[in-house]
Amino acid sequence: MSVTFHAALAVPVGYVVTCGCTEATALAAPYDTYEAACGAVQQLNALPERAPLPGCAMPETCPDYRLNVYELDPDGEPPVVNVSNINATRLLPLLGLSHQADDTVGELTASGVLEAPGEQDGESQGTVIPICVVDASGQLPAEQFLGRVLLALALTPDDTGTDGYEQGRTYYGGRPAGYLQRRLLELHDLALWCAAHGRDVVWG
Structure with missing residues (x-):
């Protein structure tokens, strides 16, 4: 996802x-x-x-x-930037996209662990796999999106990354150092391309 x-x-x-x-x-x-x-x-x-x-x-x-x-596409091959759900929970806030459901340009809902039914009452349902649930979508004019990206590039500290970890037989990959800056630069290129071709930036 x-x-x-x-x-x-x-x-x-x-x-x-x-x-x-x-x-x-x-x-x-x-x-x-x-x-x-x-x-x-x-x-x-x-x-x-x-x-x-x-x-x-x-x-x-x-x-x-x-x-x-x-x-x-009439303008050739547009750039595309794809991020995993877990990385989206770090990237979207840097762009000023709210986590609140009433946000006018986008919505993000994230949870670290999906609880099995009955787990809250102390009834064990077996192994519960932690997942990141993201429901984010929106659209902005390229110039507005570019402004958000430039602000994020200026204010975001250098990304030191995170280590991966194992839970049971499942391995969850980490985030390499500098990942957020690289993705922001890719979004910068996307915003410039959209501005040059009169297209909005869309995410979802």
């Missing part, structure tokens, strides 16, 4: 059938309509076997999986 920051969607200028590899998507012949692309992908996926697409980065793997229809 994760939170993704990206540019607001724009009306696509076409559609391609692709395995998802970057170069294969760039080389794919575009279709004018979604219906035409869907018809083509259905025919290709119905074949008993297929060769890798031109530009496929994993020619020994991709042919074993179904092809999909991708939209072509």
Whole structure:
């Protein structure tokens, strides 16, 4: 589970059938309509076997999986920043996005441990796996989002990171030193791209 920051969607200028590899998507012949692309992908996926697409980065793997229809963005390939739920609970507050449910631009709800029913009454339900629950979504003009990122970069102390830990047979990875600054710089690039192309920044 994760939170993704990206540019607001724009009306696509076409559609391609692709395995998802970057170069294969760039080389794919575009279709004018979604219906035409869907018809083509259905025919290709119905074949008993297929060769890798031109530009496929994993020619020994991709042919074993179904092809999909991708939209072509009018501005090229927008940046995308994806963070895990646990890291989102650290990153969103740095951007001034409230944890309160009545926040007008976003909402974040986080809990460290999900309790099993009856656990509060002393009735054991077995092993309880700690999870981070995040429900965060919102949208801001690129200039406003950029201002939040610049403020966070200026005020956030150097991230020293956290160690991973084990609970039972489950390992929970830590956060490497400098992680928050690297993610903020990625969000800075996203905000600049959105501002240059007249797009809002969206997360969810």
